[in-house]
Amino acid sequence: MAAARINCSSVQNSLCFLNPLQYYSFNSKASHLRTHLHFRRNFPSPSSRRALFCSAATTRNGGSAEAEPFVLTTPLYYVNAPPHMGSAYTTIAADAIARFQRLLGKKVVFVTGTDEHGEKIAAAAASNGSAPKEHCDVISQAYKNLWKDLDIAYDKFIRTTDPKHEAIVKEFYSRVLASGDIYRADYEGLYCVNCEEYKDEKELLDNNCCPMHLKPCVPRKEDNYFFALSKYQKLLEDTLTQNPDFVKPSFRLNEVQSWIKGGLRDFSISRASVDWGIPVPNDSKQTIYVWFDALLGYISALSEDTKESNLQKAVSSGWPATLHLIGKDILRFHAVYWPAMLMSAGLGLPKMVFGHGFLTKDGMKMGKSLGNTIEPNDLVSKFGSDAVRYFFLREVEFGGDGDYSEARFINIVNAHLANTIGNLLNRTLGLLKKNCQSTLVVDSSIAAVGTAFKDDVEKLVEKARVHYENLSLSSACEAVLEIGNAGNLYMDERAPWSLFKQGGAAAESAAEVFKKHTLLHIF
Numbered sequence: 145m146a147a148a149r150i151n152c153s154s155v156q157n158s159l160c161f162l163n164p165l166q167y168y169s170f171n172s173k174a175s176h177l178r179t180h181l182h183f184r185r186n187f188p189s190p191s192s193r194r195a196l197f198c199s200a201a202t203t204r205n206g207g208s209a210e211a212e213p214f215v216l217t218t219p220l221y222y223v224n225a226p227p228h229m230g231s232a233y234t235t236i237a238a239d240a241i242a243r244f245q246r247l248l249g250k251k252v253v254f255v256t257g258t259d260e261h262g263e264k265i266a267a268a269a270a271s272n273g274s275a276p277k278e279h280c281d282v283i284s285q286a287y288k289n290l291w292k293d294l295d296i297a298y299d300k301f302i303r304t305t306d307p308k309h310e311a312i313v314k315e316f317y318s319r320v321l322a323s324g325d326i327y328r329a330d331y332e333g334l335y336c337v338n339c340e341e342y343k344d345e346k347e348l349l350d351n352n353c354c355p356m357h358l359k360p361c362v363p364r365k366e367d368n369y370f371f372a373l374s375k376y377q378k379l380l381e382d383t384l385t386q387n388p389d390f391v392k393p394s395f396r397l398n399e400v401q402s403w404i405k406g407g408l409r410d411f412s413i414s415r416a417s418v419d420w421g422i423p424v425p426n427d428s429k430q431t432i433y434v435w436f437d438a439l440l441g442y443i444s445a446l447s448e449d450t451k452e453s454n455l456q457k458a459v460s461s462g463w464p465a466t467l468h469l470i471g472k473d474i475l476r477f478h479a480v481y482w483p484a485m486l487m488s489a490g491l492g493l494p495k496m497v498f499g500h501g502f503l504t505k506d507g508m509k510m511g512k513s514l515g516n517t518i519e520p521n522d523l524v525s526k527f528g529s530d531a532v533r534y535f536f537l538r539e540v541e542f543g544g545d546g547d548y549s550e551a552r553f554i555n556i557v558n559a560h561l562a563n564t565i566g567n568l569l570n571r572t573l574g575l576l577k578k579n580c581q582s583t584l585v586v587d588s589s590i591a592a593v594g595t596a597f598k599d600d601v602e603k604l605v606e607k608a609r610v611h612y613e614n615l616s617l618s619s620a621c622e623a624v625l626e627i628g629n630a631g632n633l634y635m636d637e638r639a640p641w642s643l644f645k646q647g648g649a650a651a652e653s654a655a656e657v658f659k660k661h662t663l664l665h666i667f
């Protein structure tokens with residue numbers, strides 16, 4: 145068995161194995177330690193560490209854990225305003241899932257980006273005296289900056305103003321047209337400018353207010369192109385019956401099934417009154433409306449940045465996606481409109497759409513239109529990205545809603561990250577530095593073998609794996625925290641510091657404790 149030499153940064157990387165966080169608060173304190181540990185590990189190579197996870201992944205994928213890339217997407221965020229904690233929430237969750245899948249040894253393609261067309265963008269640009277594209281450049285960059293500050297490791301960032309995207313949208317539109325699913329008609333109804341869609345009167349509040357944006361919808365009449373969604377009613381019903389995992393969590397599947405059961409209406413896919421958009425092929429007076437534009441970003445993101453990008457090439461680079469991660473506000477579009485559009489274009493459906501809940505403020509969805517947002521930049525600069533990432537993953541049951549409170553944030557971060565995980569790593573590395581010249585050779589044949597600690601940690605690793613697979617991110621964090629608690633308890637029981645203090649034979653025996661100290665082996 146080969147000995148492995150690791151330094152602090154490899155300890156940190158190994159921690160991602162278990163955790164949505166890249167590493168814990170120990171990083172800043174411990175990076176100066178320059179601790180070099182030589183040890184033989186129970187899992188000496190990355191591939192043997194992955195084996196723990198891959199056995200299950202292999203079974204699930206019918207024997208080809210490495211074969212298909214894991215393609216996951218966040219929504220393409222609308223650049224009507226800079227990002228807020230709600231946009232960050234989806235992206236943090238996606239990043240944690242992407243890291244976990246990479247640790248399984250999968251090739252991951254993590255797609256995010258910005259949706260940049262439409263009436264609201266043109267209006268936002270006009271209100272600050274800039275051209276729409278200029279406005280989009282600024283806000284899109286604000287998203288990229290925030291992802292950097294939050295340590296988000298995306299693979300593809302697509303902007304819907306990217307020329308390769310426009311080419312793919314037009315091609316997709318033409319395919320659907322050729323399937324006979326696009327027609328032209330007059331439409332008259334109540335329109336929510338913030339949702340940029342016509343609403344059914346029965347879904348509106350008093351005074352025709354949109355339930356999401358609390359602003360009155362306005363009567364509007366337009367000559368538009370429509371997509372014949374109603375033709376796909378039966379196919380969608382059958383698809384969901386045969387693939388109940390298509391929509392998660394399962395209670396959202398019920399919602400989607402009841403929408404479909406209630407009858408599907410064709411929907412408008414162009415706007416005659418909006419210039420800032422991709423022109424409808426063969427009708428430059430109309431621009432393509434949001435869903436036939438933004439949703440295609442998931443495919444165009446896969447395309448290489450060449451002039452020859454086309455739908456087929458993009459599709460062959462990883463479509464269909466494995467997982468669309470979205471907020472419940474856009475579930476209908478992803479779980480009903482999008483699969484029907486893909487069927488019409490003859491393309492495969494994504495494997496899963498997961499609709500998580502809302503971060504709320506005073507019970508209302510936090511959002512750009514309501515303006516009741518929390519600034520992630522403020523949180524990151526005050527508490528650091530690990531704390532922000534951890535808090536929202538741990539605190540909000542993934543799928544449900546969650547309210548933010550600063551007092552709760554501070555309590556959780558102190559108790560879990562500083563006092564449990566950070567403390568365990570600091571005391572371990574601190575003792576090594578002080579007593580072992582920052583160096584330790586551990587023989588895996590004796591390392592923690594037969595200790596209850598090792599057994600407990602291995603069970604917890606498996607527990608975390610299962611929770612990650614099921615996208616139960618809060619429970620995965622909990623399992624990791626339990627490992628930290630078990631490690632601290634183990635240290636307290638063995639108290640190697642008092643043996644080190646005694647020196648001589650006692651110090652030798654303390655070093656033995658370290659050899660058997662499983663934490664670094666397991667991580």
Ligand SMILES: Nc1ncnc2c1ncn2[C@@H]1O[C@H](COP(=O)(O)OP(=O)(O)OP(=O)(O)O)[C@@H](O)[C@H]1O
Binds near residue numbers: 231
């Ligand atoms: N409060 C929130 N809680 C959780 N996720 C959110 C929240 N707000 C936005 N998101 C994420 O952003 C997506 C919507 O992106 P969008 O850019 O339209 O943001 P928005 O703030 O909801 O905009 P608006 O308020 O104008 O409707 C959601 O599907 C979800 O992924």
